[in-house]
Amino acid sequence: MRNYVRCALLATSTLVATVVAAAGPAKPQKRTNFSPIVDTRGDISFPARFPEGYQHIGTWAVLGAEGVADTHNVYARPKDVIYFRKNGRFPDGAVIIKEVLEAIGSGHTTGKAYWGERGKTWFVMVKDTHGRFTTNPLWGDGWGWAQFDPKDRSRQIATNYKTDCLQCHVPAREMDWIYVYAYPALGEKALRFTPEAARTGGLKAGEGHRVAVADDASSGTSTTAEQRKVLAGKQLFDSACMACHSIKAGEHGIGPSLFGVIGRMAGSAPGYAYSDAMRNAGVTWITENMVKHLMDTRGFIPGNRMGSMFKGVSTSNDGDSIAAYLATLK
Structure with missing residues (x-):
């Protein structure tokens, strides 16, 4: 039976050639033994049953010009949290998920409060201690890196971890590229990395706040x-x-x-x-x-x-x- 070869340009700008037999669609890639969300090519899928099987480990509030602009909610599997609390590092196959939401806010009895509303993107990282996927541009520096469309989590949109992901993690290089000090669930072995500026209040007078500038x-x-x-x-x-x-x-x-x-x-x-x-x-x-x-x-x-x-x-x-x-x- 005659086969047809067709090429599709995906939203990630990666050209993928797929051979489809007239008798039916190609079979999906097999999952790897070390992670159920990674196939044999190193392609990372968003966990199908999330948030089942994951726990919230911490949240970031990212400031904009007029208050909190985004919230970043971070999740991990309980077994990976337990391993980190004991060993101070993530095990092979550990999964970290970050949900980025656009923040909104209003006045409350406690003052101006902000919370995440509209989804902006999702990030998923998978720990790889063996350097398995050396030819896949989304793997390196000990992790697999992925970003997903907030409206369609089956759509992975990152193309190269060095240009799409790694730059945001450079300050956390000594922590295996994860800002572990922001995640209280990881325990003391993570909190010891807390920056000194944060421990002492950090900002000098007049820094980081929108204050009036007047003549002296x-x-x-x-x-x-x-x-x-x-x-x-x-x-x-x-x-x-x-x-x-x-x-x-x-x-x-x-x-x-x-x-x-x-x-x-x-x-x-x-x-x-x-x-x-x-x-x-x-x-x-x-x-x-x-x-x-x-x-x-x-x-x-x-x-x-x-x-x-x-x-x-x-x-x-x-x-x-x-x-x-x-x-x-x-």
């Missing part, structure tokens, strides 16, 4: 409108941007260093692994373009990674203030 009457000095804009921009940057971006030359984190960014071509800072969308955008970061990007992080340069993590500032004045502050970093 006590010293007899005054600030210009441009100086006030720069100061406001720094405060916005500290609360909304600093978690991902450094202001030191060449010091990249989740995002690239923003030292000298104004006047620079998008996607051109040496040493940072940009997405194809950013690297090929052809955009120069003049003030006008920076404000447009900050106002519409998903739409100004479609497909860039920042758009999936930060929805942008709420007003053009905020964007203009941040751009004014960035212009001083040189």
